[in-house]
Amino acid sequence: MFNKTPMRGKIHHRIDKNHLGIITIDNQPHNALPAHLLADLETSILDMGDNDAIRVILLQSAGDRVFCAGASFDGLASIQDKKEGKEFFMGFARVINALRSCGKITIARVHGKAVGGGVGLCSAVDYAMASKWASIRLSELSLAIGPFVIGPAVERKIGLSGFSHLALNATEWQTAEWARSKGLFQEVFETVEQLDAYLETFLDRFLDYSPAALAQFKNMFWEGTEDWPTVMEQRAAQSGNLVLTDQAQEAIRKVKKKA
Structure with a gap:
């Protein structure tokens, strides 16, 4: 089974006094997402969506350099067949659909780099704030696979032109300002301290907002995405098939060897 890899990392979740649900990805130093963390992340999002005490959900990650490096290379390397491959990538599909359908406004604090599935997370929230260090890259094509699962979310946020730019230019980083200009990030700050100061003020405003109005905004924002689970x-099946090819396996081995 592909879940033989060690159960590293943790998804932390808590509710603060201001009706804020906080979810933290903690798998340092790169905050990559193996299958068990994807499952925990999905559960945390859906549970907070069902909690009437929560008005808004904040998604963040631990550490000081990388927001999320996407798929775990240990997880990718351990995939043995098409069924396992599809199930691994379905982890990202379920997380994105949880962010889409949870019923609560979701906000991301993107303090550092985002790669692959990490860009997918930034795309699937309703509002993303970043520091200038939050450069982005979709590296999947360089691994002989592709950002197929996260594609609907990324394309919805930055358009087909921006998505194709990232997907086909798989080895080059784009800056946080580039991401802001395309609509992936709504705000970009010079320092993490400035990011956090503004984020605190921004989140405090939700205390005065109508929960009913916020819920209706959420529904409006995501109109037309009802077919995403099927898509x-x-x-996920496409990606699961490609990850088993010799070219993909060799690319993954090379990356793991460098790590």
């Missing part, structure tokens, strides 16, 4: 399941 992403098909895309």
Whole structure:
């Protein structure tokens, strides 16, 4: 089974006094997401969506350099067949669909780099704030696979032109300002301290907002995405097939050797 890899990392979740649900990805130093963390992340999002005490959900990650490096290379390397491959990528599909359908406004604090599935997370929240260090890259094509599962979320946020730019230019980083200009980030700050100061003020405003109005905004924002579960399941199968090719396996081995 592909879950033989050690159960590293943790998803922390808590509710603060201001009706804020806080979810923290903690798998340092790169905050990559193996299958068990994807499952925990999905559960945390859906549980907070069902909690009437929560008005807004903040998604963040631990450490000081990388927001999220996407798929775990240990997890990718351990995939043995198409069924396991599809199930691994379905982890990302379920997380994105949880962010889409949880019923609460979701906000991301992107303090550092985002790669692959990390860009997918930034795309699937309703509002993303970043520091200038939050450069982004979709590296999947360089691994002989592709950002198929996260594609609907990324394309929805930055358009087909921006998505194709990232997907086909798989080895080059784009700056946080580039991401802001395309609509992936709504705000970009010079320092993490400035990011956190503004984020605190921004989140405090939700205390005065109508929960009913916020829920209706959420529904409005995501109109037209009802077919995503089906689309992403098909895309997960695509990725699961490609990750088993000799070219993909060799690319993954090279990356793991460098790590």
